[in-house]
Amino acid sequence: MSRVLVVVSAADELVLADGSRHATGFWAEEVVESVRVPREAGARVDIATPGGARPVVDAASRTEEFDAYLESISDELSAPLVLADVDPADYDAVVLPGGHGPMADLATDPALGRLLVSFADAGKVVAALCHGPAGLLPAVREDGSFAFAGRRMTAFTDEEERQGGLAVPYSVEGRLRELGAVLETGPAWSSTVVVDGTLVTGQNPQSSADTARAVLKALG
Numbered sequence: 001m002s003r004v005l006v007v008v009s010a011a012d013e014l015v016l017a018d019g020s021r022h023a024t025g026f027w028a029e030e031v032v033e034s035v036r037v038p039r040e041a042g043a044r045v046d047i048a049t050p051g052g053a054r055p056v057v058d059a060a061s062r063t064e065e066f067d068a069y070l071e072s073i074s075d076e077l078s079a080p081l082v083l084a085d086v087d088p089a090d091y092d093a094v095v096l097p098g099g100h101g102p103m104a105d106l107a108t109d110p111a112l113g114r115l116l117v118s119f120a121d122a123g124k125v126v127a128a129l130c131h132g133p134a135g136l137l138p139a140v141r142e143d144g145s146f147a148f149a150g151r152r153m154t155a156f157t158d159e160e161e162r163q164g165g166l167a168v169p170y171s172v173e174g175r176l177r178e179l180g181a182v183l184e185t186g187p188a189w190s191s192t193v194v195v196d197g198t199l200v201t202g203q204n205p206q207s208s209a210d211t212a213r214a215v216l217k218a219l220g
Helices: 027-039 064-074 075-080 111-123 132-136 158-164 172-178 205-219
Strands: 005-006 013-015 020-021 045-048 093-096 125-131 193-196 198-204
Touching: 027 045, 027 064, 027 093, 027 125, 027 205, 045 075, 064 075, 064 111, 093 111, 093 132, 093 205, 111 125, 111 132, 111 198, 125 132, 125 205, 198 205
Parallel strands: 005 045, 005 093, 093 125, 125 198
Antiparallel strands: 013 020, 193 198
């Protein structure tokens, strides 16, 4: 049985470029599909957050369907694993769903960075979706090298940010490029998934289910 760790942002707000605060959290569809698809395929899925804090769903992402599934896993969301306590040896894949939350906490989380470096160096599956690739940013080795430099990936694009109308504090796409990642993006709001060996990334919420299925394929 494959073991999948879903790392969810625990942030409930994002400080925007103008200094104002925007209520945020995780994007419902992305967490739902990141958990549901592998579980339905027989994988064991655990949820972790920074500090073991209960994550908050972004109100803009809620629907009756997603709310119902989130309610079905409410006990796990209420008491997630503490990210810093996770042993990489216990899992075959790590998945970082988005929402703007990861830009506020996962992007600078040292425990997540260490976990991702361990996964990358062991050739295990690493997946990130939409703004989840912000969580790849702290994956820097002690020698200063980015664990995913030269790897092909996608993320929520600058064009999608512009169309979304939110003045985010930085460009996830831009920061990944600066670290040496090779960004490949599809049309705005298209289901776009990029697979580079054991690295699986999805561009936006529309890519949620396809990204989860690509994770299963990468797990073999």
